[in-house]
Amino acid sequence: MRPSKSRQVHPAPVQGSHLAPNIWQACAGGSFRIPPVHSRVYYFPQGHIEHASSAPLYLNPLIFYKPVILCRVSAIEFLADPDSEEVFAKLSLLPLSDHSSDHFPDSLEAPDDDKIMSFAKVLTPSDANNGGGFSVPRYCAETIFPPLDFSKFDRPNQVLHVTDVHGNVWDFRHIYRGTPRRHLLTTGWSKYVNSKKLVAGDSVVLMKDSSEKMFIGVRRAMRSAKLTAVDCSILSSQLGGVGNKPEGERQQEGHVGSGGKEGGFSRNGKGKLSAKEVADAAELAAQEMPFEVVYYPRVGWTDFVVKAEDVEKAWNVPWTAGMRVKKAVETEDSSRITWFQGTVSSASFPDNGLWRSSPWRMLQVMWDEPEVLQNAKRVSPWEVELVSSALPPDTAFSPAKRFRAAHYCGVATDREGDPFFSNAGLPNSPMGHSNPSLLNYNTVPAGMQGARQDLSSVLSLSNSGIGNSHLYIGNTFGNMVPMMRTSMSTEPNIDSSQSNSLSPESQSNWQGATGLVLFGTIIRSGQPVESGSHALGGTADEGSNESGSHAPGGTADEGSNESGSHALGGTADEGSNESGSHALGGTADEGSNGRNETEEGVGQ
Amino acid sequence: MRPSKSRQVHPAPVQGSHLAPNIWQACAGGSFRIPPVHSRVYYFPQGHIEHASSAPLYLNPLIFYKPVILCRVSAIEFLADPDSEEVFAKLSLLPLSDHSSDHFPDSLEAPDDDKIMSFAKVLTPSDANNGGGFSVPRYCAETIFPPLDFSKFDRPNQVLHVTDVHGNVWDFRHIYRGTPRRHLLTTGWSKYVNSKKLVAGDSVVLMKDSSEKMFIGVRRAMRSAKLTAVDCSILSSQLGGVGNKPEGERQQEGHVGSGGKEGGFSRNGKGKLSAKEVADAAELAAQEMPFEVVYYPRVGWTDFVVKAEDVEKAWNVPWTAGMRVKKAVETEDSSRITWFQGTVSSASFPDNGLWRSSPWRMLQVMWDEPEVLQNAKRVSPWEVELVSSALPPDTAFSPAKRFRAAHYCGVATDREGDPFFSNAGLPNSPMGHSNPSLLNYNTVPAGMQGARQDLSSVLSLSNSGIGNSHLYIGNTFGNMVPMMRTSMSTEPNIDSSQSNSLSPESQSNWQGATGLVLFGTIIRSGQPVESGSHALGGTADEGSNESGSHAPGGTADEGSNESGSHALGGTADEGSNESGSHALGGTADEGSNGRNETEEGVGQ
DNA sequence: TTGTCTCCCGATGGGAGACAA
C-alpha cells in the first residue's frame, strides 16, 4: 500500500505539497484564477469568513468597518492538502493604504511556462465502488496517455506512471479491452481509490505536461456546502458573544477508539480554514498589516480575494433592480461552463449583521432556474456579468461599454487610487492600532469631502481605475451606512435593507440608528461635487422585499464527518472495525449469562 | 473494523481514557505502584527528563539546583493512551516548601475497591503474526474466562465480550479444541491484533473483575529504550545552548503521502512526554508551583516520582562502595520477579553535567550478571535493597534494621520536615521568581546552619521522617556541590566525580571551581551537631573510577518511528502502499520510454 | 461510447488438527 518509493519526487511536508502553478491550475479547474503576484486585489473579510470551518467566536470589531481592503499580492504558494489531496493556494497580501503609493503595473501575468493537457472525470460508482477499474473516456486516453499499439496487440496495455500532487508516483495499468473495446485503468487503480478515499462523485484530473509526464489530482465532491450570506449574517451577529459551537467543529464524541482520527478531511468544503486563522487574517488586514490567506478553489464558493480590475469594473455598473445578469457556472468535471441568467431583485447593501456598507453579496438575484445556484441568491457585483438592464433604451448597449459610458452617481474625491473606505480614521489615524470602539469614528477628519457630513463619519469611496467615487454617510451612532453606486428610490423607506429577511435583532440594529440612509448624493464622473438627490440609472421598480425564500436565521445544516463514509473504512485502523465479530460462533447459540454472555456451542 | 458499538462504555476522549485504578494497575503490572493521593513523594526532574522524548532545548537553570523536590500528590488520573493502548498516569503534584506545614497522614492507601484477576501473556509470533488465533494459557482460561461446558460438547466454545482500556468491547471466540486440547481465542482475535497493531513481543493483559466483567489491556514491547544516566549528562550539557535535534523528533521526511500519521506511537518507550512538557513541569516544580507529570509505567524505567518514605529510607543507608545490593526486575509478562544482585562500585554524586548534588542515580553498581540490567549501571538508592555491606561484622544485620540503627554523617538543622535543598535563596527568597543566575546563590542567608560556610551557598538537607540531615557546601562560584550521606575518603581527590567518564567540558566545570568537595560532616542520628570529618560506614575501598564502560558522550541511539514497523502497514491509508503495482502488467514487458515508460504487452 | 453487471480466478484470511518442543 505504498506507491513505488523510488519514483517519489518531492517529500510531503506537513503543511502541504508545493505544486507547479500550471499543475495546480489544472487540478483546480479552469474557472479558478489566482491573481498573479504583485497584482492588486480586493480582499473581502466577509467572504473569507464564509470559508471558515466555523463561526469565529470573536471578531475584532475593527474588521466590520473594513469590508473591502485593497491589497497587493506579495506572494503565492500553490499547495496541495496532504489529507484530502485538494489543491489550495496561500496568498500573502499586503494591504495598500491610501498613502502607500506603490504603483506596480497591474497585470504582470506570469507567462505560462508550460502548457499542460488535462482531463477531469467525475467518478462513477463503477469507477469508485467495486474492486474494479476506471473507465477512461476515449478523449482522455487519446490526449493524455501515451498511445497504445493497437496494430500489434489484441488488447494493448501499458503501465502508466502518474505523479500525484504530493510527488508520489502511482502505477496504473492501462488496457484497451472489452467488447466493444474501451480504455480502462485496472491494476493499481483500486489502491489509488482506497488510498485517496475517493467516492463516486469525486473527480480525478489526469494531466500531462509538455514532457509527457503525467499527473493526477483530485477534486472532492462536496456535500451540503451551503454556507451563504444567510449564515454570514448569523455569524456576524455573534460578534463579541460566544457563538454556539457549530456542527462542523463538534468532535464526534462517542466514536470508538482512535478511529476518529482517520481520513481527516471534511467533504462539505469546510473544515479547511479555522475560524481563528480567518479572524486573524481579517484583523491584520483591517490594520493594514501584511497577512496571509488560504484559498481552496471550490465550485460554488465565492472568491474573497478578487482582482482589483474585476471589482472596479463591477463598481462602475450602476446596479439596479431589474437588471438582467448572467453568471458562469462550471460543471464539476469542468467540462462545460453554463451561463445562468437571472434578474437583479435588489441591489443595495445586504443586511449582513454588523457588516456595514459592504458590497459583498450586495446583489440579490432571482435566477431563471432557481433550483440551481442555490448558493448564489446573493452575489457580489463582480461575480456576474450584465446581460441587459431594465434601463431606458438609450443605455442599451453592451455592458462593457456601459462601464465606461454610463453616468453614475458619485462624489468626486481629490484622491485617486484609494481603496474602498480608505482612511476614515482607521489604523493610520492617530489612534493607531488601538482597539477601536465604534465611537472612535466620530473623529474622522472633518470636511474631508465636499459633501455634507451630517453627524459622524465620512468614508471616501473612490475608484482609482476609472475615477468615479461615492459618498458614504454614516448615521448618528457611528454605524456607517454608506452607499454604493446603488440605485435607490428617493422615497426614504424602501431600501431593501428593510426586507423581511432580516432577523429581528439586526433589523432593530439597522433601523434604530437613524432611520436608514439619510440621502444619496449623485455626481457625474469627473465633475465637481454636487449635493442633492437624483434618481439615476435604472428604473426604481425593484420590489426590494423579494428575499422571502431565505431561511430565516436557521443554523447551518451541515455536519462534518457525517456517517455514510463507508467507503473510507476499508483501510481504517483500530476502532473502526465494521461491526466485527458478531456473526461469529457458527455453532454457538448465544445464551446470555450476566454481563459476559457465555455462548456454549455444539462441538463440530 | 469497528468493535460492536452498542456495547461501548465510555467515549474515548482525545487525551486518554480514564480507567478504574484497579484495572489500570493490572494493565501496568504489579511492579508499578502509583503513590496514593495526598501522599508525600519526591520528584526528580532528572528522572523526568529521562522519560522525555527528546532532549529539551532549554532548561531553566533553576531546576538544576533542585534535583529533589518534595511534593504532595494532589490528584491522580489513571489514563490509557488512545494510540498505543498503554496505560499511564497523570499526577498533580504540589511542591512542599519548608514553610508550608501541611502534615497529612502519609499513607492514605485507598482501599482497593475491587479485587481483579489478571493474566498477562507475551504474544508469540503465532499469536500475533499469522491470521490465526491466540493460544490461551490454561491458567489464564481457567482463572479469567467463564468456564466452558466440557461435559456436553466435544469442542466447547463461547464468545467472550472483553472491554479494552477505552471502554470498547471486543468479542473473541473462545474455543477448547485441538489435539491435545487447548484453549484458543479465534474469531475476533485477528481484528484485535490488527487494530491494536500488536506484534510478537507485546503483551496482552486479560482481566476480570469481581463481577466477572472481562477487560483486556496491552503492554508494548520496547525496542532500544536505553536512555540512561549517560544520556542525561549529555542532555544537561546542552543547557542554554541549542541542542541538536534528536533523532526522535526528526520528522521522517521523504515518507510518502500522509502515511506518516498512522499508528502514531513509538515503541521505544519515548515519544510520549514531550521535551517541553517535561521542562515546564521541572521548572514549575523548581518554583514550588503546582505541576503535573505524566508517567508511563514501563519495565526498566526508573520512577521519577517516588514515595517519600522509600526515598527517606534509602537515605538512611550510609551508601558505600562495596555494599551488596539487589534489585527486583519483573519479567515483561510480570509472571516472575527476579532479584539481581550486584556490588556498589561507587556511591557518590554522579557527574550529571549541570546537575549538582543530586542523589539521582548516585549509586554505580556492578551487577553480577552484567548482561542484564544494562540500564541500571547507575541506580538511585531507593531502587535497590541492601543485601549486605562490606562493613565490619557488627553492622551485619538486616538492611531494614540498619536503616534505623546505623550511624550516619550529617548535620542537624533546626528545621524539620524540609525537603532537600529546601529554601536556599530559591523562589521564596526576595529574588522571587525571577530567572536566577548562578551567582544569585551567593546571597543565601549567612549563618543559616551551624556549620562552616566556606564561601558561598548553603543548602539544608534534612530528612523529615527520621531527622537526619546533612550539610551541603557549595563552591566559590555558586555551583553547589552538596554531599549526601555518602561515604567518602578523607583524601581530597578521589571523589568519583573525577572519574574518566566525565566529558572534558563538564570536568572542567566541576573541577575548576574549588577543587571539589571541601569536607564532610558526620553526625549521629538525633545527636547534637558535631563538626568534623569521620570516615564512616563501609570501607573506603571503592575504586571510584569504575565507570569506564559508559559510552563516552555518544548521542542517544534510538530513533522513533524507525523503519521495520511493517506490521503496522497493514491498515495504513494513503501513501503507505507496499510497493504496490510493480509486478503488474503480466503480459507487458517493461520498455522504458522517456519519463513515462510505456510497457506494451501482448494481448491475451 | 461507456456504465454496470456477472463471471471467474487467484490471493488471502483464518480456523482446524498434527506434531513437536
Place this chain on the structure above:
DNA sequence: TTGTCTCCCATCGGGAGACAA
C-alpha cells in the same frame, strides 16, 4: 502444556467480457 506447521475452506479483490443505456 503450548508454539508452530500445514491443510483447507470461505471470502474477497479485482480483471475479464457481456450487455445495455
